[in-house]
Amino acid sequence: MKAAVYKGQGRIALDERPQPEPRDDEVLVRVFAASICGTDTKVLRGGHFRVGVNDTRVLGHELAGEIIKIGQHVSHWRLGQRVSVVPNIGCGHCDMCRKGLNNMCPDYKAFGIDIDGGFQQHMIVTAGAISGGNLFEIPETMSYEEASLVEPLSCCFNAWKDLSVTPEDRVLILGTGPIAGMFLQLARAYGARQVIVVGRRAERLEEIAPLGATHTVDSSKVDVVDEVMRLTGGHGVDVALTCAPAAELQVQALSCLARLGRINFFSGLNKGTLVELDTNKVHYWGLKLLGSTGSSIEDYARALRLVETGQVRVTEVVTHRFGMCEAVAAFDHALSGRGMKTIICPQEERLQ
Ligand SMILES: [Zn+2]
Ligand SMILES: [Zn+2]
CATH class of the missing domain: 3.90.180.10 (Medium-chain alcohol dehydrogenases, catalytic domain)
Structure with a gap:
């Protein structure tokens, strides 16, 4: 064989x-x-x-x-x-x-x-x-x-189940790989009201959007946080998932989060990477920062x-x-x- x-x-x-x-x-x-x-x-x-x-x-x-x-x-x-x-x-x-x-x-x-x-x-x-x-x-x-x-x-489901997504929620997915695609499909299946996908290549965004996105954000052209705030009428997102191994996505995800928001840092970063996060926002806004593997x-x-x-x-x-x-x-x-x-x-x- x-x-x-x-x-x-x-x-x-x-x-x-x-x-x-x-x-x-x-x-x-x-x-x-x-x-x-x-x-x-x-x-x-x-x-x-x-x-x-x-x-x-x-x-x-x-x-x-x-x-x-x-x-x-x-x-x-x-x-x-x-x-x-x-x-x-x-x-x-x-x-x-x-x-x-x-x-x-x-x-x-x-x-x-x-x-x-x-x-x-x-x-x-x-x-x-x-x-x-x-x-x-x-x-x-x-x-x-x-x-x-x-x-x-x-x-993906392991991460998803602890984010308690309902049709009331706005979901942000950072990344355009197959994992991001599956989260889009889950967001669609769970009826999230708004699903925003962020990527830095236009052709990938075009490819992935039909899986369940209501909006796409090209991070090579616009400021991600500004654009997400604009798309959500200043509310921010209730749920965010980072689906590419980049520290700045974790920072962006937190910046985009609304009160009582939830994040899953799905993609791991290179060993030893430390990320500076606004923990006061986590404290005062009652945020949940989650991780999952396998x-x-x-x-x-x-x-x-x-x-x-x-x-x-x-x-x-x-x-x-x-x-x-x-x-x-x-x-x-x-x-x-x-x-x-x-x-x-x-x-x-x-x-x-
Ligand atoms: Zn695998
Ligand atoms: Zn064991």
Whole structure:
């Protein structure tokens, strides 16, 4: 079988490997769709603390496929089942895992990080993932591509659920990547009265706006805070999400917030970055500054339903699809920053 293998900083190679054989407590999945995430490109750039610049790993944690082999000690699962996985596997016994927060486990293991992931034709689902509840059967009506995108949506949902968005709210989304696109879709699904997206490239704003924006702000042309205040009639926004790793977006988000406003700093910044924020505004205006990372199994289950019921049409963020033989080109494309979401279809040879 073919696998796109990370071989150290900046290097991805298409390798021929023997098909992996599941152990007695594992299953083997034929991968039909695996999407490239910012985490994958971060690893490739050599910037992920859990994957060394000299490690070898099949990346990819947003994937879906079909069970084609089952270890003899695995119960419940059967051949031919269509499945997807929650990538972060908790240790099962720490305080966070006991609360069901596998994404907050300090000792988690993840597909595409610690365990070979989705950018290969066949992938082992480990015993820990099966017993941890990380394997999901996907509904018959859901495509593999949709199912692969449930993972990034679940991370967005994890942030979204604590922002308590209602139809009364004005929402500000800073950034124009696929995560920003999914937040736009959530804002639309939750009926927010005004949804403003901020970006610095006109063509990206044009591409992303149909996902749910009522207004766009081009930060290369206007002052973001002034423009958001103008668009909201001087009120400011009730909810803001920063979806690009830039400190100034966090400052802008806070400046745009109305009384009792809520922020999620969704995109992490480079390690060690300190940001100066007006904490008096937080104090006197009763603001909530939140953060989130990854998603729990429960978040994943909720996101799966949002997709199944058509409330969020995740495939709208997909702009490019590549076959297995084009995996290296797919990464080059994702690294170039063009388009929104890139999908690799490991059972197709070529799609470009
Ligand atoms: Zn991801
Ligand atoms: Zn744990």
